[in-house]
Amino acid sequence: MIDAGSVARTLAAIREKRPLVHNITNLVVTNTTANALLALGASPAMVNSTDEVEEFVAISGALVVNVGTVSATQAAAMRLAVRAAQAAGVPWILDPVAVGVLRYRTELARDLLRAHPATIRGNASEILGLEGSQDGAGRGVDATATAQAARPAAERLARATGAVVAVTGAVDYISDGKRTIAVHNGHALMTRVTGMGCTATALIGACLAVQPDRLAATVHGLAFMGVAGEIAAERARGPGSLQLELYDALYRLDEATLAERLRLTE
Amino acid sequence: MIDAGSVARTLAAIREKRPLVHNITNLVVTNTTANALLALGASPAMVNSTDEVEEFVAISGALVVNVGTVSATQAAAMRLAVRAAQAAGVPWILDPVAVGVLRYRTELARDLLRAHPATIRGNASEILGLEGSQDGAGRGVDATATAQAARPAAERLARATGAVVAVTGAVDYISDGKRTIAVHNGHALMTRVTGMGCTATALIGACLAVQPDRLAATVHGLAFMGVAGEIAAERARGPGSLQLELYDALYRLDEATLAERLRLTE
Amino acid sequence: MIDAGSVARTLAAIREKRPLVHNITNLVVTNTTANALLALGASPAMVNSTDEVEEFVAISGALVVNVGTVSATQAAAMRLAVRAAQAAGVPWILDPVAVGVLRYRTELARDLLRAHPATIRGNASEILGLEGSQDGAGRGVDATATAQAARPAAERLARATGAVVAVTGAVDYISDGKRTIAVHNGHALMTRVTGMGCTATALIGACLAVQPDRLAATVHGLAFMGVAGEIAAERARGPGSLQLELYDALYRLDEATLAERLRLTE
Numbered sequence: 031m032i033d034a035g036s037v038a039r040t041l042a043a044i045r046e047k048r049p050l051v052h053n054i055t056n057l058v059v060t061n062t063t064a065n066a067l068l069a070l071g072a073s074p075a076m077v078n079s080t081d082e083v084e085e086f087v088a089i090s091g092a093l094v095v096n097v098g099t100v101s102a103t104q105a106a107a108m109r110l111a112v113r114a115a116q117a118a119g120v121p122w123i124l125d126p127v128a129v130g131v132l133r134y135r136t137e138l139a140r141d142l143l144r145a146h147p148a149t150i151r152g153n154a155s156e157i158l159g160l161e162g163s164q165d166g167a168g169r170g171v172d173a174t175a176t177a178q179a180a181r182p183a184a185e186r187l188a189r190a191t192g193a194v195v196a197v198t199g200a201v202d203y204i205s206d207g208k209r210t211i212a213v214h215n216g217h218a219l220m221t222r223v224t225g226m227g228c229t230a231t232a233l234i235g236a237c238l239a240v241q242p243d244r245l246a247a248t249v250h251g252l253a254f255m256g257v258a259g260e261i262a263a264e265r266a267r268g269p270g271s272l273q274l275e276l277y278d279a280l281y282r283l284d285e286a287t288l289a290e291r292l293r294l295t296e
Numbered sequence: 297m298i299d300a301g302s303v304a305r306t307l308a309a310i311r312e313k314r315p316l317v318h319n320i321t322n323l324v325v326t327n328t329t330a331n332a333l334l335a336l337g338a339s340p341a342m343v344n345s346t347d348e349v350e351e352f353v354a355i356s357g358a359l360v361v362n363v364g365t366v367s368a369t370q371a372a373a374m375r376l377a378v379r380a381a382q383a384a385g386v387p388w389i390l391d392p393v394a395v396g397v398l399r400y401r402t403e404l405a406r407d408l409l410r411a412h413p414a415t416i417r418g419n420a421s422e423i424l425g426l427e428g429s430q431d432g433a434g435r436g437v438d439a440t441a442t443a444q445a446a447r448p449a450a451e452r453l454a455r456a457t458g459a460v461v462a463v464t465g466a467v468d469y470i471s472d473g474k475r476t477i478a479v480h481n482g483h484a485l486m487t488r489v490t491g492m493g494c495t496a497t498a499l500i501g502a503c504l505a506v507q508p509d510r511l512a513a514t515v516h517g518l519a520f521m522g523v524a525g526e527i528a529a530e531r532a533r534g535p536g537s538l539q540l541e542l543y544d545a546l547y548r549l550d551e552a553t554l555a556e557r558l559r560l561t562e
Numbered sequence: 563m564i565d566a567g568s569v570a571r572t573l574a575a576i577r578e579k580r581p582l583v584h585n586i587t588n589l590v591v592t593n594t595t596a597n598a599l600l601a602l603g604a605s606p607a608m609v610n611s612t613d614e615v616e617e618f619v620a621i622s623g624a625l626v627v628n629v630g631t632v633s634a635t636q637a638a639a640m641r642l643a644v645r646a647a648q649a650a651g652v653p654w655i656l657d658p659v660a661v662g663v664l665r666y667r668t669e670l671a672r673d674l675l676r677a678h679p680a681t682i683r684g685n686a687s688e689i690l691g692l693e694g695s696q697d698g699a700g701r702g703v704d705a706t707a708t709a710q711a712a713r714p715a716a717e718r719l720a721r722a723t724g725a726v727v728a729v730t731g732a733v734d735y736i737s738d739g740k741r742t743i744a745v746h747n748g749h750a751l752m753t754r755v756t757g758m759g760c761t762a763t764a765l766i767g768a769c770l771a772v773q774p775d776r777l778a779a780t781v782h783g784l785a786f787m788g789v790a791g792e793i794a795a796e797r798a799r800g801p802g803s804l805q806l807e808l809y810d811a812l813y814r815l816d817e818a819t820l821a822e823r824l825r826l827t828e
Contacts, residue, residue: 064756079633081666134347224330268544278800400613490596534810
């Protein structure tokens with residue numbers, strides 16, 4: 031059963047176990063996703079070097095791979111890390127930022143899929159671009175399609191890869207290829223803060239480290255993001271205050287708030 | 297006519313068109329300039345790799361090149377990107393951080409000028425260093441000369457390169473080599489937040505994407521920064537709160553506020 | 563005499579001289595440590611390239627070396643920079659993030675010690691890992707041992723290297739191998755914001771640039787961090803607001819506040 035109660039149990043597990051979450055991520059969100067993970071209760075680490083990623087992923091609870099500012103050097107580290115994660119049974123999540131727009135990262139992301147991510151999270155353009163039925167759908171980091179329009183591609187991608195696929199937007203859809211669950215939380219002002227999608231991906235990473243049911247873990251991470259994000263937006267006067275209120279809301283998140291606010295449908 | 301009305305029209309154009317602004321920038325401001333661009337209404341993307349910059353700049357509305365933490369790898373991406381921008385007719389802006397202090401980046405910045413930036417924005421030391429009449433004027437990222445003292449160098453640099461040159465400080469001077477316009481907004485507390493000059497450069501990038509008159513676009517970007525910055529400083533208790541208030545102020549900026557606060561002279 | 567009065571004199575010297583602090587640091591804290599240094603009154607610069615670090619360190623007041631996201635390229639810059647600092651008599655500080663956990667950076671950090679850092683600051687796991695008596699004590703960037711437990715290792719490391727060694731935690735211990743001083747300020751909420759240890763290291767860097775007594779400079783930097791951090795935590799509703807309140811508190815720090823709050827023991 032995936033509901034507010036199961037979300038709250040995952041939150042309690044993160045705060046108790048403080049899982050080490052290894053991030054190979056983009057330069058825009060290195061600080062902000064570390065802070066979001068810490069605020070939630072996880073223990074983030076950003077380790078990027080080909081000299082270190084294999085050693086580090088083996089002691090981590092989960093790995094987050096985000097191609098937002100990928101270079102050849104970082105791509106090499108990603109390839110080593112995902113193979114090491116697969117070998118060690120460490121769940122990993124792929125954030126295919128701007129995949130479908132830029133050839134280099136599109137090929138990279140498709141290649142990384144061979145190491146079987148537990149979850150893939152992107153906006154509509156990115157999921158369409160990664161799935162490949164509609165190449166060139168996006169124009170960078172912003173979704174130009176709606177999440178609902180990309181839901182069939184997400185479901186196909188889940189079946190083709192064996193990963194749970196989340197396509198996020200005004201409503202988030204999370205599918206394992208058989209079931210699709212929708213999270214209806216969040217707020218439009220979140221689109222005016224950079225890296226909110228990347229932050230959602232990082233939070234799912236923390237959930238994957240403590241929750242073996244990957245569909246549940248992915249929904250739980252997006253539930254944290256959606257509920258904390260809408261609380262932050264209500265308190266904010268603009269995107270600057272939203273960003274800091276988000277960390278405070280993640281830090282203060284509790285079972286009662288989740289029960290009151292979470293809106294899931296299947 | 298460059299006045300509060302033309303500034304407001306550029307703001308409306310940015311919010312309507314959401315231009316894609318490609319940034320090859322320094323590690324200090326990757327997150328903060330993305331957030332400033334988003335708060336204003338533009339669509340930022342940070343793409344750094346030699347494998348991707350040419351493809352990306354061709355679909356962008358403007359390119360921002362900032363040498364603040366340049367490496368040999370990033371310099372190679374900058375060279376590719378500015379040539380691709382020139383070939384595609386995409387306007388680009390150069391931020392010559394600490395040029396005049398460090399030989400490597402001084403040579404790089406002078407070399408990049410061959411690809412004809414639309415605008416160059418720096419503090420007094422940087423404009424003096426790039427123009428070259430007074431090598432070694434600065435001591436890093438801080439201006440040790442006043443903007444007014446660098447105004448003649450800015451005007452010479454504009455004539456020599458064909459670029460609009462902005463030298464920013466307590467008063468900002470913007471010259472195309474014939475006309476020089478001064479922006480008298482801003483606040484001294486902004487000097488205690490890192491990357492405020494880089495943020496101004498990024499906002500000018502957004503303006504260049506929607507406003508073909510490069511002198512106007514450069515003044516408009518500095519008008520956004522100066523007006524939003526002084527609103528933020530009035531609300532702030534220190535540099536930490538200033539930074540977040542700046543995003544909120546950019547997000548809330550409107551025609552009435554610009555008309556009330558903007559102080560331009562020619 | 564190291565007391566609130568000497569801390570206040572170092573603060574006044576930083577604000578008067580605005581020392582240039584050269585940082586070769588990790589991607590998580592590039593922005594936040596620059597902002598903390600600016601808020602305190604120093605002049606930060608982040609220069610990473612092998613083409614530039616030797617030239618830049620020679621004109622700097624101090625160098626901060628932080629291995630948090632080290633790569634082979636950045637390691638090469640660190641090796642050049644610390645040798646140049648040693649040659650020019652510029653004091654430098656080492657932050658051995660996650661040393662003891664990852665072999666590559668542990669070897670690097672031990673090698674960098676040959677260039678005689680003025681100060682080494684780490685958490686308990688890192689100091690134990692660098693000192694080497696208890697390899698593998700940590701699990702990443704978080705301390706799993708207490709600062710008090712690492713105090714003997716800090717004192718041994720100080721005697722072995724000639725550096726002042728600070729091991730930070732709920733209480734900070736600073737030793738030159740003969741004397742050990744404890745700073746009892748700070749707040750538990752600071753552990754939920756990324757890079758607070760790195761920020762302490764950067765602030766010590768600013769102190770080393772103006773205060774030739776390295777034991778005093780190290781205590782002073784941790785006094786700024788501890789006092790400003792506890793003020794920020796008292797004002798904050800969570801880790802997001804703590805981060806911005808920290809900059810505001812560093813900016814507003816004064817002699818009266820230091821005299822009232824500082825708790826040092828020897």
